[in-house]
Amino acid sequence: MAKFYDLFVNFMLVGLVILSLFAFGSFFQSDNNIENQFMENSLMNDTYGQLRTDLGGLRDKSQAQKTLFESENPTSGFGTILLFSIVSTGKVFNGMIIGTFNTIIKLPVVFLGIDPIIVSILSTMLILTIIIGLWVVYKLGGG
Amino acid sequence: MVCAGLETLVDNSITGILAFPTSCDYQFYAKIMGAFFIVLSMILYNRDKDKFLKSDMISAMGVSAIATIFVSLIGTFIKIIQPDIFIEIFVIGMIFIVIWLLKK
Numbered sequence: 386m387a388k389f390y391d392l393f394v395n396f397m398l399v400g401l402v403i404l405s406l407f408a409f410g411s412f413f414q415s416d417n418n419i420e421n422q423f424m425e426n427s428l429m430n431d432t433y434g435q436l437r438t439d440l441g442g443l444r445d446k447s448q449a450q451k452t453l454f455e456s457e458n459p460t461s462g463f464g465t466i467l468l469f470s471i472v473s474t475g476k477v478f479n480g481m482i483i484g485t486f487n488t489i490i491k492l493p494v495v496f497l498g499i500d501p502i503i504v505s506i507l508s509t510m511l512i513l514t515i516i517i518g519l520w521v522v523y524k525l526g527g528g
Numbered sequence: 529m530v531c532a533g534l535e536t537l538v539d540n541s542i543t544g545i546l547a548f549p550t551s552c553d554y555q556f557y558a559k560i561m562g563a564f565f566i567v568l569s570m571i572l573y574n575r576d577k578d579k580f581l582k583s584d585m586i587s588a589m590g591v592s593a594i595a596t597i598f599v600s601l602i603g604t605f606i607k608i609i610q611p612d613i614f615i616e617i618f619v620i621g622m623i624f625i626v627i628w629l630l631k632k
Contacts, residue, residue: 395629395630395632396630398629399625399626399629399630402625402629403622403625403626406594406597406618406622406625409601410597410601410618413601413605414601414604414605417605419604419605421610421611422611423604423611423614423615423618425611426611426615429615489622489626492619492622493619493622493623496615496616496619497616497619497620
């Protein structure tokens with residue numbers, strides 16, 4: 386069964402590790418005054434910037450969702466408690482997974498010439514996993 | 529492929545000698561890094577197999593990819609690896625790292 390929480394944590398870890406590699410490489414090259422640094426490549430620079438934006442906004446978005454979750458008054462449903470803020474949480478965090486995926490997948494597509502069909506299949510698998518994972522979260526309140 | 533002999537070597541410094549093969553084969557150090565990656569992966573995989581009786585090839589490849597990226601970065605510092613070759617190594621290594629982390 387798809388677990389949305391695990392998927393989210395894994396993707397954020399992937400983003401963090403890739404961002405760290407970018408940052409380490411960039412600082413190493415600029416500190417040692419290396420000519421033709423790899424960050425001078427526009428796509429590498431854009432990817433680094435996009436990852437910084439994606440991961441940097443994580444705290445604010447999660448804080449906003451936490452506030453929304455806390456402000457909601459739970460209502461009783463049939464054998465369960467209804468909390469509609471979980472839907473908003475799911476929407477925000479699944480967007481972050483897709484965003485990180487789209488940012489990272491650009492590099493192999495451009496530099497290694499990966500076929501768009503492969504990217505399409507990977508995207509489909511990811512989106513389907515997210516949908517099923519979110520459904521489990523909405524239905525059972527967890528995964 | 530016919531390459532120039534060592535008598536054409538102009539720069540006799542260590543970095544000059546190390547960079548000499550790239551004058552014949554531009555992808556020389558990309559291949560060296562590929563070999564380094566495979567050897568390191570095999571070493572890590574077999575070490576884990578001996579140590580824990582259970583080993584994971586993807587993990588070994590992910591760790592090796594990080595090491596290969598760092599070694600390539602040092603290669604750019606001593607100017608034996610060109611930026612476009614480093615980007616290729618970085619992106620291929622990144623794929624292994626992503627697979628490794630997502631597999632967990």
